[in-house]
Amino acid sequence: xxxxxxxxxxxxxxxxxxxxxxxxxxxxxxxxxxxxxxxxxxxxxxxxxxxxxxxxxxxxxxxxxxxxxxxxxxxxxxxxxxxxxxxxxxxxxxxxxxxxxxxxxxxxxxxxxxxxxxxxxxxxxxxxxxxxxxxxxxxxxxxxxxxxxxxxxxxxxxxxxxxxxxxxxxxxxxxxxxxxxxxxxxxxxxxxxxxxxxxxxxxxxxxxxxxxxxxxxxxxxxxxxxxxxxxxxxxxxxxxxxxxxxxxxxxxxxxxxxxxxxxxxxxxxxxxxxxxxxxxxxxxxxxxxxxxxxxxxxxxxxxxxxxxxxxxxxxxx
Amino acid sequence: xxxxxxxxxxxxxxxxxxxxxxxxxxxxxxxxxxxxxxxxxxxxxxxxxxxxxxxxxxxxxxxxxxxxxxxxxxxxxxxxxxxxxxxxxxxxxxxxxxxxxxxxxxxxxxxxxxxxxxxxxxxxxxxxxxxxxxxxxxxxxxxxxxxxxxxxxxxxxxxxxxxxxxxxxxxxxxxxxxxxxxxxxxxxxxxxxxxxxxxxxxxxxxxxxxxxxxxxxxxxxxxxxxxxxxxxxxxxxxxxxxxxxxxxxxxxxxxxxxxxxxxxxxxxxxxxxxxxxxxxxxxxxxxxxxxxxxxxxxxxxxxxxxxxxxxxxxxxx
Amino acid sequence: xxxxxxxxxxxxxxxxxxxxxxxxxxxxxxxxxxxxxxxxxxxxxxxxxxxxxxxxxxxxxxxxxxxxxxxxxxxxxxxxxxxxxxxxxxxxxxxxxxxxxxxxxxxxxxxxxxxxxxxxxxxxxxxxxxxxxxxxxxxxxxxxxxxxxxxxxxxxxxxxxxxxxxxxxxxxxxxxxxxxxxxxxxxxxxxxxxxxxxxxxxxxxxxxxxxxxxxxxxxxxxxxxxxxxxxxxxxxxxxxxxxxxxxxxxxxxxxxxxxxxxxxxxxxxxxxxxxxxxxxxxxxxxxxxxxxxxxxxxxxxxxxxxxxxxxxxxxxx
Numbered sequence: 001x002x003x004x005x006x007x008x009x010x011x012x013x014x015x016x017x018x019x020x021x022x023x024x025x026x027x028x029x030x031x032x033x034x035x036x037x038x039x040x041x042x043x044x045x046x047x048x049x050x051x052x053x054x055x056x057x058x059x060x061x062x063x064x065x066x067x068x069x070x071x072x073x074x075x076x077x078x079x080x081x082x083x084x085x086x087x088x089x090x091x092x093x094x095x096x097x098x099x100x101x102x103x104x105x106x107x108x109x110x111x112x113x114x115x116x117x118x119x120x121x122x123x124x125x126x127x128x129x130x131x132x133x134x135x136x137x138x139x140x141x142x143x144x145x146x147x148x149x150x151x152x153x154x155x156x157x158x159x160x161x162x163x164x165x166x167x168x169x170x171x172x173x174x175x176x177x178x179x180x181x182x183x184x185x186x187x188x189x190x191x192x193x194x195x196x197x198x199x200x201x202x203x204x205x206x207x208x209x210x211x212x213x214x215x216x217x218x219x220x221x222x223x224x225x226x227x228x229x230x231x232x233x234x235x236x237x238x239x240x241x242x243x244x245x246x247x248x249x250x251x252x253x254x255x256x257x258x259x260x261x262x263x264x265x266x267x268x269x270x271x272x273x274x275x276x277x278x279x280x281x282x283x284x285x286x287x288x289x290x291x292x293x294x295x296x297x298x299x300x301x302x303x304x305x306x307x308x309x310x311x312x313x314x315x316x317x
Numbered sequence: 318x319x320x321x322x323x324x325x326x327x328x329x330x331x332x333x334x335x336x337x338x339x340x341x342x343x344x345x346x347x348x349x350x351x352x353x354x355x356x357x358x359x360x361x362x363x364x365x366x367x368x369x370x371x372x373x374x375x376x377x378x379x380x381x382x383x384x385x386x387x388x389x390x391x392x393x394x395x396x397x398x399x400x401x402x403x404x405x406x407x408x409x410x411x412x413x414x415x416x417x418x419x420x421x422x423x424x425x426x427x428x429x430x431x432x433x434x435x436x437x438x439x440x441x442x443x444x445x446x447x448x449x450x451x452x453x454x455x456x457x458x459x460x461x462x463x464x465x466x467x468x469x470x471x472x473x474x475x476x477x478x479x480x481x482x483x484x485x486x487x488x489x490x491x492x493x494x495x496x497x498x499x500x501x502x503x504x505x506x507x508x509x510x511x512x513x514x515x516x517x518x519x520x521x522x523x524x525x526x527x528x529x530x531x532x533x534x535x536x537x538x539x540x541x542x543x544x545x546x547x548x549x550x551x552x553x554x555x556x557x558x559x560x561x562x563x564x565x566x567x568x569x570x571x572x573x574x575x576x577x578x579x580x581x582x583x584x585x586x587x588x589x590x591x592x593x594x595x596x597x598x599x600x601x602x603x604x605x606x607x608x609x610x611x612x613x614x615x616x617x618x619x620x621x622x623x624x625x626x627x628x629x630x631x632x633x634x
Numbered sequence: 635x636x637x638x639x640x641x642x643x644x645x646x647x648x649x650x651x652x653x654x655x656x657x658x659x660x661x662x663x664x665x666x667x668x669x670x671x672x673x674x675x676x677x678x679x680x681x682x683x684x685x686x687x688x689x690x691x692x693x694x695x696x697x698x699x700x701x702x703x704x705x706x707x708x709x710x711x712x713x714x715x716x717x718x719x720x721x722x723x724x725x726x727x728x729x730x731x732x733x734x735x736x737x738x739x740x741x742x743x744x745x746x747x748x749x750x751x752x753x754x755x756x757x758x759x760x761x762x763x764x765x766x767x768x769x770x771x772x773x774x775x776x777x778x779x780x781x782x783x784x785x786x787x788x789x790x791x792x793x794x795x796x797x798x799x800x801x802x803x804x805x806x807x808x809x810x811x812x813x814x815x816x817x818x819x820x821x822x823x824x825x826x827x828x829x830x831x832x833x834x835x836x837x838x839x840x841x842x843x844x845x846x847x848x849x850x851x852x853x854x855x856x857x858x859x860x861x862x863x864x865x866x867x868x869x870x871x872x873x874x875x876x877x878x879x880x881x882x883x884x885x886x887x888x889x890x891x892x893x894x895x896x897x898x899x900x901x902x903x904x905x906x907x908x909x910x911x912x913x914x915x916x917x918x919x920x921x922x923x924x925x926x927x928x929x930x931x932x933x934x935x936x937x938x939x940x941x942x943x944x945x946x947x948x949x950x951x
Contacts, residue, residue: 095374297729389702416935
C-alpha cells in the first residue's frame, strides 16, 4: 500500500505507522546530511505559525526550518489578536485559512484543539503541542535522535525519568517505541507523578517491555541502558501553598542528575531531555560526551524540515 | 487624463475617483485569478508595518500579501519602541524612512495621523486605519466583494447595520457607493448609534439614495436587498457603569441576526461583515450560502496585493 | 599582515585597528552607493536576532540590513521564551546555535554578556549593546557619519555633550577617535555626569587631545567645531525622589540646544545624536542643514550590511 503525505495533518504520533515514521526519519537524515540541496525547496510557500501558548524551542525550530528551506513565515501573535475582542477560535482559523497558507503550525493549551482546527482549515496543520495531549514532532525528533545515538530504534533500552503523570513527551515516546521491536522502557518517577493507570493498561496491550521505579532506583538502572530520557518536573504540578512547595523542593533535590552517577555507564550511553532543563541535570554534565540534549534539540530542525516538505509537496512513499 | 499610482499615498477613500477604484478592483481580480503570475513581483522590496494599535486581520493580510508577492516585511513593534522613551512619532517616522522602505503600512489610534505621517515620509504610505477616520483598504475590499457577489457595483441594494455613529467602515462604504450609479442604502441602527447628521448632509449632496431605519425594520428590508452589511457594536461606545451596561445588553440582544430571518431572502443575497464578529451573527448562519464574510476577509489579500504593487511599481492607468 | 573578518565576533570597538575600521567604513560606503549590487548577497543566510532589552533603532536597522541583502531574519522574543521557565542564558544560546544560524545579533542588559555568548556560540556574534559597556556598531556608524560630514576622520574637532558618566556611546566614540590623528574632543556635561576618572586616565595614554567643560561653555566652543555630538540624559541616572527629580529638571532645562546658538557655527558644522532624542534638541533645529542625526541613524543600515556580509562571507583585507 502506498502512503501519501501530501496535505496530511500531523496531529498525533498514534496516526503514524512504523513504516511512515521510518520514512520521515530517513528523509530528515537526508536533509541533515545535505542541507544545500534543500535551500529553495519551500520557495514561494508560506507557513502560518499560530502559537496560543508561549514557546521558544518549537516555534523557533519551525521558523528556522521554513526559512532555511527558502519559505516564508507568517507569525500570528495571539497577544494582539481579535481573540481579545471576543472572536472565536473557529473564526480566527477561518480567516487565516482565507489567506491561503501552504501549511499551519499551531500550539494551543487545550487538548484536542489541533484536531478541531484541522476540521476547519483547508491547509494542512501540524500539531506543535495541544495541552497535555500530543506533541508529535517532539516524538519524531526523539526517535530520530535515538537512531542517531544507537544506529537503530529496535532494541532501545531506555529510562524515562521525571513527571510521568502529566508529561505528554514521555507518553508519546513510549507509544512510539512500542511500534518497534524489543525495546525496554524503565519508567522512573516520584510516587506522586507515576504513569497514569489508563496509560499503563494501554501499554500492556502493545508489544513493549516496561517496568516502573522510584527515583532512588535510577542508580541501579543507569549502567544498563542506552538512553536516559529526563523530563522537567514543573512547580505548577504541585498544590499551591506551603505543603506543595515543600513537596516540590524535596523532589527537586532528589531529582537532580549528578555527574558521579555516570561513572559506570556504557560508552555509547546518552542523556536526552526535551528542554528547557532547570535543575534536573547538573551543569557539569553538559561537557561530558553523554550529554545529547542540545544535539537532540537541533535535530528538531531536520524533522520539521522533512514534515513541512512532505505535507506541502508530493510526499509519496 | 492619465493617472499614476506610483508613490501615491493611500490615505482616504475619498481621494479615489470611480475610475481609479475600478482599476484597483480589476487588478485585484487579475491577481486573485492568477496568483502564480505575481509570486516574485515584489522581490527585493520591503514593507515596513507600523501598527500602533492591535490588529489581526489587517496586519496579517498586508503581511501575507507582501510575502506571497515575494517581498520582505519589517514589523515594527510599538510595544518595545523608543516611543516609550519619549520619542515623538515624527522622529520615529523619520528614522524608519531613513532605512529606505519601499512602502509603509500604518495604523494609529489618532484621526489624521496617517496624513501627518505622509508629510514626513518619502516612502509611500497606506492607511491601515486611523482612529474613527478612514480605513480605505477595507472599503476597497468591500467594493471588490460586492462586485464578486453581484457582478457589478452599480445598482447595489444594501443594508448597512449596527454602529453607524462611530463605524468608519460604514461611513466609507457609503461614500464609495455614492461614486457608483443607482445604488440604494438602508442604514439600520439603534437610535443611539444613528449616522451623524453631518454625514447625512454630506450624503444628501451625493448622487445616492438612502433611508434610515431602526433595528426592528430589518425584517421588512432583508428580502429586497442584495447585501446585508453587518458591523460590530462595541461595548466601549456605551457609558461606563450599570446604565450603559444595560443599554449595551439590550441592544446586543436585539442586534443578533437569526437564521430564520433569512428564509425569504433573494437567492443571491449575501451577508458581509468586516470581522471580527462576536454575537451579532448566529453561528448557524456561517454554514449557509448567504455567509460571505470569510470570503470577504480573504478578498483583502488581493486588494492589498494590488495596492502594494501599484504604488511601488509603475502603476499607470 | 592580512586580516580576515570571516567568522569574527564583533564585541568591542577596542578590538579593531584603524586599518580595519577604515576597511569597514569604506565597504559600507560602497554598499551605500550601490545598494543594487548587494540585493542577494545574503541569500540563504539566516540571522538570529536576540534582544533581551527593548530596542527600536538597532533591532530594526539590523533586520532591514539583512532583508535588503536578501537574507532571512529569525527574531527571538525574550518575553515569550523559556528563560521565563528558568532556563539559563547559556542553554538558550546553545539551543539557538544548534539551529545553525549564519550570524547572531544580540543585545543584553549585562556588561560582558556578549563576550560570554561568543564563547558558547559557533556562529559569529555581533554586539548590539551590552549594558553600559559596548555598542560597537553604533561607534562604527558614528565614524562613518563623521567621514560623510567632513570627508575624513583625522583632524575632527568634536564636542561630545550630555551624560558622559554612563553613556557608552560617548566613551566608545572617544576611544575610536583616538585611533585617528589630530582629533580634538571637548567633553561637555553637568558636573554630576562627567567622564569617569578611570576613563580620563585611559584617554591620557592615547594620542588624542581633549578638554572638559560644563554645559554653559558650549556657546564658546560651538563655533569652532566640526561636530556637536549630543547624547540623551536619562531620568533614571538621578536619585529617586523629589531631590533627584529637581536636579533632573534643572539639568534638562539647561541641556536643551536652542536654534539661536547655531547662528555663527561653521557652514559645514553638523549635529549628531545617537537617538532617540527627547528634549535635548529644539525641534526647530530638525529643519536646519545642521541636523545630521536622522542621516546618522540611516547610516547604521550600511555599516550593519557591511558587517553582516564581512563576517559571514570571506572578508579578507
